[in-house]
Amino acid sequence: MGEQVEVRSADGGAFHMYVAIPERGSGPGLVLLQEALGVTEFMRATADRYAAEGYVVAVPDLDGRIEPEGALTDADLDRAMELYQQFDIERAVDDIAVTVAALRDRAEHVGGVGVIGYCLGGRLAVLAAARTKVDCAVGYYGVGITEHLEEMDRITVPVALHYGSEDTHCGHEVAAVQAVVDRHEHMSLWVYQRADRAFANDFRPYHDKVATDLAYTRTLSLVRGAIGPHFDLEAVWDLHLYHEFVTKDASAVLKTMVDDPYVNIAPTVMGGVGHDMLLRFYKYHFVDVHPDDTKMIPVSRTVGVNRIVQELVLCFTHDREIPYLLPEVAPTGRYMEIAMVAIVSFHGDMIYNEHIYFDQASVLVQAGLIDPEGLPVTGAEVARKVLDKDIEPNRLMPGWGASESLPLT
Incomplete structure (x- = not known):
């Protein structure tokens, strides 16, 4: 340069x-x-x-x-x-x-x-x-x-x-x-x-x-x-999401990113490194795979000088294969709610990388692939607790009720 x-x-x-x-x-x-x-x-x-x-x-x-x-x-x-x-x-x-x-x-x-x-x-x-x-x-x-x-x-x-x-x-x-x-x-x-x-x-x-x-x-x-310079990182991230979920235009998604970006969807190790691999990923395995009733419920967003942390709940009816989420899993017809966190890094006003996290165990429970009985896992409750703090916690902890009568000091 x-x-x-x-x-x-x-x-x-x-x-x-x-x-x-x-x-x-x-x-x-x-x-x-x-x-x-x-x-x-x-x-x-x-x-x-x-x-x-x-x-x-x-x-x-x-x-x-x-x-x-x-x-x-x-x-x-x-x-x-x-x-x-x-x-x-x-x-x-x-x-x-x-x-x-x-x-x-x-x-x-x-x-x-x-x-x-x-x-x-x-x-x-x-x-x-x-x-x-x-x-x-x-x-x-x-x-x-x-x-x-x-x-x-x-x-x-x-x-x-x-x-x-x-x-x-x-x-x-x-x-x-x-x-x-x-x-x-x-x-x-x-x-x-x-x-x-x-x-x-x-x-x-x-x-x-x-x-x-x-x-x-x-x-x-x-x-x-x-x-300075001062960039509107939120506007860039919102445009990125708009092209991912509304226009479903993979090329437009990549235009919000640097020339050599990378994305890692951590629980399933999906995504890509570099423009061509990511364009292929978005075009054939991401933008067109979401069910018609897909919605994102924003929970929180933290904006830093070169990073955004986005917390959300993704909701949909599993009426088609979703390769990055449930690869090789046939549609179950089940309605799912998934708590997600995206950590998005920027170079200047362009997205450099995304690290995306969610509880894959809760996804598998909701898809009927894991029986939660006897296991320390839950299904849609993970996302619902994120949205509603008043949902009773600690239900997977057998000793929780026994401690109620114990002194706190």
């Missing part, structure tokens, strides 16, 4: 930056600040990902004047440390300021500019927030921030910092940095349990997917809140 651009620095020199443009052609700006390993494949891939979120992204090669195009890997850590010893923090901050100005001058840029930095870049992100005209800053496992606590105390823009609990390189700094964060409502700090150094870098052995995904959502929340 990106291109290499040369930028003239304030001291008369020059450096390169990798620039990625969002598909929509314009957006707010983000400056990504490198690890000590340089502008690596991880940094470029991360720039592309944020471009997919709607940002014009620049990744300056801040040590390029020491070793041009010097992207390294874990195998080159000794060389990376040599370069780090030569790294000029003050000049790097000047180059970041130039990068921010260059980004604002681009025709594609609209709105504010934020910075996100990793490792060395985490420290630089804090300094950029203190010394340059950025609108927000995020630092991942920044080393050396404790050398700038007084400057950090004077930052007025939103700041978020992420650390792994097992990081021995900068873990000792967290308490001092947390003390500054605690004095400011516009600052936040998170520590991810069991995560190590460089946990957000999926090109390195320390990668922790759970911590990475959570930190990414928190980062996006801060950045979107400060500089």
